[in-house]
Amino acid sequence: MTDATTSPLIAILGYHRHMTIDSVSGDPVDESLQLEDRSVYAALFHALAEPTRLAILEHLGSGEHRVRDVVDHMHLAQSTVSKHLACLRDCGLVTVRIEGRASWFSLADPTRLEALIESAAALLSASGTTLSLRAHRDLHDRDELSDPGLS
DSSP states (O other): OOOTTSOHHHHHHTOOOOOOOOOTTOOOOOHHHHHHHHHHHHHHHHHHTSHHHHHHHHHHTTSOEEHHHHHHHHTOOHHHHHHHHHHHHHTTSEEEEEETTEEEEEESOHHHHHHHHHHHHHHHHHTTOOOOHHHHHHHHHHHHHHOGGGO
16 A cells, blocks of 8 residues: 555555654654655665576676567576566666667666676675675576476
């Protein structure tokens, strides 16, 4: 259920707990503005939280691709790739260019996305964790080879 203060994204994700964070200076803070700001960040991190979407972003880093190209590269169903691309597009991470019946996807801001991924890698490294999309793809490929019915 949504009301005037709940963004559609929060309603879709099912997160509806309202919190107030006081400013450091002690000045009153506009809660509705903070909720909207948090929902934008939450949408971005939600998009980046899925390993397949990260792998799609990595693939788009090599240039503009049609949905069919991504499907073939990722070995996923077209509907699955389309849903992931829609999520990435809705968050402003990718753009789409229509040419005839084909949709061409590309990174909206490759430089900033690369900087974000590098920052995440540095944060994970500092915590002793490694970031490896290649390991994710290798695991997916290994699972697919052992049981072709999984993909």
